[in-house]
Amino acid sequence: MNRDDLSLYLDDHLQVARIKDYCPNGLQVQGKPIIKTLVSGVTASLALIEEAIALKADAIMVHHGWFWKNDDARVIGQLHSRLKLLMDHEINLFAYHLPLDVHPVLGNNAQLAKVMGWKPLMGSKRASLGSASPMDGLIWEGHPEASQKTLGQLARSISGRLGRDPLVIGDLNKPIKRIAWCTGGAQGYINQAIEMKVDAYISGEVSEQTFHAAEESGVAYIAAGHHATERYGIGALGEFVAQKYKLKHQFVDIPNPV
Ligand SMILES: [Zn+2]
Numbered sequence: 001m002n003r004d005d006l007s008l009y010l011d012d013h014l015q016v017a018r019i020k021d022y023c024p025n026g027l028q029v030q031g032k033p034i035i036k037t038l039v040s041g042v043t044a045s046l047a048l049i050e051e052a053i054a055l056k057a058d059a060i061m062v063h064h065g066w067f068w069k070n071d072d073a074r075v076i077g078q079l080h081s082r083l084k085l086l087m088d089h090e091i092n093l094f095a096y097h098l099p100l101d102v103h104p105v106l107g108n109n110a111q112l113a114k115v116m117g118w119k120p121l122m123g124s125k126r127a128s129l130g131s132a133s134p135m136d137g138l139i140w141e142g143h144p145e146a147s148q149k150t151l152g153q154l155a156r157s158i159s160g161r162l163g164r165d166p167l168v169i170g171d172l173n174k175p176i177k178r179i180a181w182c183t184g185g186a187q188g189y190i191n192q193a194i195e196m197k198v199d200a201y202i203s204g205e206v207s208e209q210t211f212h213a214a215e216e217s218g219v220a221y222i223a224a225g226h227h228a229t230e231r232y233g234i235g236a237l238g239e240f241v242a243q244k245y246k247l248k249h250q251f252v253d254i255p256n257p258v
Contacts, residue, residue: 001034001035001036001245001246001247002033002034002035003027003030003031003032003033003034003035003059003092004033006035006059006094006241006245007026007027007094009241010026010094010096010237010241011025011026014096014099014100014103014237015099016096016099019098019099019102020098021097021098021099022068022069022070022097023065023066023067023068023069023095023097024065024067024095025065025095025096025097025098025099026094026095026096027092027093027094028044028065028066028067028093028094028095029066029083029086029087029091029092029093030092031058031059031086031087031089031090031091031092031093032058032059032090032091032092034058035058035059035092035247036058036247036248037055037056037057037058037059037247037248037249038057038058038059038060038061038238038241038242038247038248038249038250039051039052039055039057039059039060039061039238039249039250039251039252040060040061040062040234040235040237040238040249040250040251040252041060041061041062041234041251041252041253041254042062042063042064042227042230042231042234042253042254042256043062043063043064043227043254043256044060044062044064044065044066044082044093044095045082045254046078046081046082046085047254048060048062048252048254049082049085049086049089049091050085051252051254052089052091052252053085053089053091055250055252057091058090058091058092059091059092059093059094060086060091060092060093060094061094061095061096061234061237061238061241062093062094062095062096062234063095063096063097063100063108063230063233063234064095064097064230065093065094065095065096065097066079066082066083066093066095096234096237098138100233100234100237101137101138101182101183101184101233102137102138103233103237104137105236106233106236106237106240107137107233108183108184108229108230108232108233108234109137109138109140109181109182109183109233110140110233111232111233111235111236112181112183112229112232112233113140113142113181114232115161115162115232116144116145116148116157116158116161117144117145117147117148117157118142118143118144118145118179118181119142119143120140120141120142121141121142121143138182138186138189139180139181139182139186139189139192139193139196140180140181140182141178141179141180141196141198142178142179142180142181143177143178143179144157144176144177144179145157148176149175149176150172150173150174150175150176151168151170151171151172151173151174151176151199151200151220151222152168152172152173153176154176154179154200154222155168155172155222158202158222158224162224162225162228162229162231163228164224164225164228164257166222166223166224166225167206167222167223168220168221168222169206169210169211169214169215169220169221169222170200170214170219170220170221171220174199174200174220175199176199176200176220177199178197178198178199179198179199179200179201179202180192180193180196180198180200180201180202181201181202181203181229182202182203183203183204183226183229183230183233184203184204184205184226184229184230185203185204185205185226186203186204186205187203187204187205187206187207187210187221187223188207189201189203190203190210190213190214190217190219190221191213193219194213194217194219198219199219199220200219200220200221200222201214201219201220201221201222202221202222202224202229203221203222203223203224203229204223204224204225204226204227204228204229204230205223205225205226205258206221206223210223225257225258226256226258227255227256227257227258231253234251235251238250238251239251
């Protein structure tokens, strides 16, 4: 597969140009012109690059790439180590941040719902790629699985399926009928979830003020892990393009407790 053709296809499929973000989406670092082996992972960390080298990958595809808006623009320290290792091995780096979060099928919210058995409500605040606002499609709303009737049952189900004990704020006996979720570091959107009048809001991380927002609104909050909630979108995207273009693909999970 030609690198530039793959890049064009992905940019189009994920509607990269329509979504404002804090990092460049798409091909971030140019490597070999022909891609046969693809490795996907959550974050373009040194450990992921090392694994990709061991797997003889021509390209790495991640959710958390590099060159964030407020980053130091110099190529020193951590960025130098990562970039040097990647470029010495001529590996392409593709990164899709918000465009992957909001994608209605391959996105992190869609894929987390699939893993958890949640039924997204159509036509609510879910994925509407028609607008350039990064908020659109970021918070999803839906119903939990039948086995997740209380906050305690929902938390246990999350723990079992994501392999990580979540932090739970709220009464474990609280009945849960309608939930909202947004993967990653989206605890700040709890106020949107409160406006949506859901019974519980699930994201990855938690802040000090999240506790007070949950306690005072009565909307339960579950911090299920940034990494744990964002493990599914990029693997689904990798598998999707690998099947389409007959590439060798492997999702590499580098564990992260946060
Ligand atoms: Zn994230």
